[in-house]
Amino acid sequence: MTRLSLPTSRHCEGCPGAEGEGPHHPTLELTTSCPYKCPHCYARYAENVGVVVKPGLYGEPQGCLTVSQYGEPTVLGRELIDVLEMVRETGLFDRIDLQTRGYRPDLAPKLSEICDLVMVSIDVTDPDVHRRLHGVGPERTLRFAVNTDRPVIRSLYLPGINDDLPQGLADTEIEPAEVFVQPLIPFGKAVENLKRIGLRDHYNVVGSLLNWAEKFEEFGFDVRFPACWVDSLERLKERMEEELGFVDLRNVRYSPDPGTPAPERRFTPLRELLDELVR
Known part of the structure; x- marks a missing residue:
């Protein structure tokens, strides 16, 4: 794993945002309810600054559909399955990718059948650290x-908080298809709040993230x-080569502008979307 010979997640396939050419996959938002209290959650940040995310489709009804980015969809129980089955039957989307923290383990087998890809967010496995980070234990x-x-x-x-996750996951x-390693996007006071739990300053150093990712590889995981x-x-590599004549990405701090937490895209209310789907 050196420099930019970096494999990308299956979730990113077909995403216009992958090359900075447009918004990311359209998202289906069903609820903002979530039993987890993650200090780095941009959905909570959105709520705190008065952003209202209504149930419905954000983006165009095509390509890959992400479900969802705000809230924990599995709290809906059977309703989630019913909606996704309805969406699947229409054939509007090439893929349905679910994002979840897995609050309802009993739904997992059926969701695996309906969705093309199920992404489960796991930042720590240690019960005590998980409670400090998310407000509840990791069992579900x-x-x-x-x-x-x-x-x-x-x-x-999250260095200082989940350094041992590769071992913990092993x-x-x-049996994951891949481990999708992601950098922290510092919405609001996320960094400040995480530092109270133990986050270290090199959380945004590219080389530190890559070193952590390599630990997953040592346990045989497919890291993306x-x-x-x-x-x-x-x-950035191209700019460094042009302006400096050398490249040293491993010591670069990746500090993106988190932007707005509001989903500023074409919006189709859920009821209107469902009415269209059943026609």
Whole structure:
């Protein structure tokens, strides 16, 4: 794993945002409810600054559909399955990719059948650290991942908090299709709040993230990265070569502008979308 010979996640396939050419995959938002209290959650940040995310489709009804980016969809129970089955039957989307922290492990087998890709967010496996980070224990999330057929494990790099995640994940019964390593996007006071839990200052150093990712590889995991992150590094690499004559990406701090937490895209209300789907 050297410089930009970095494999990108299956979730990024077909995403216009992967090369900075447009917005990311359209998203289906069903609820903003979530039992987890993650200090780095941009959905919570959006709520805190008064952004209202209504149920519905954000973006054009084509390509890959992400479900969802705001809230924990599995709290809906059977309703989530019913909606996704309806969406699947229309054939509007090439793929349905689910993002979840796996609050309802009992839903995992059925969701594995409906969705093309199930991404389970796991940042820590240690019960005590998980409670400090997310407000609840990891049991539901880990069981959901075990019950999922070849899940993609999404993991944020949080040095000082989850340095031992590669070992922790290897000690579980989870059999992931990939480990999707992601950098922290510092919405609001995320960094400040995470430092109270133990986050170290090198959370945004590219080389530190890559070293952590290599630990997953040592346990035999297929490690992948966000395509938009890799593209940003590629652009930076080109600038360094042109302006400095050398490239040293491993010591670069990746500090993106988090932008707005509001989903500023074409919006189709959920009821209107469902009415169209059943026609």
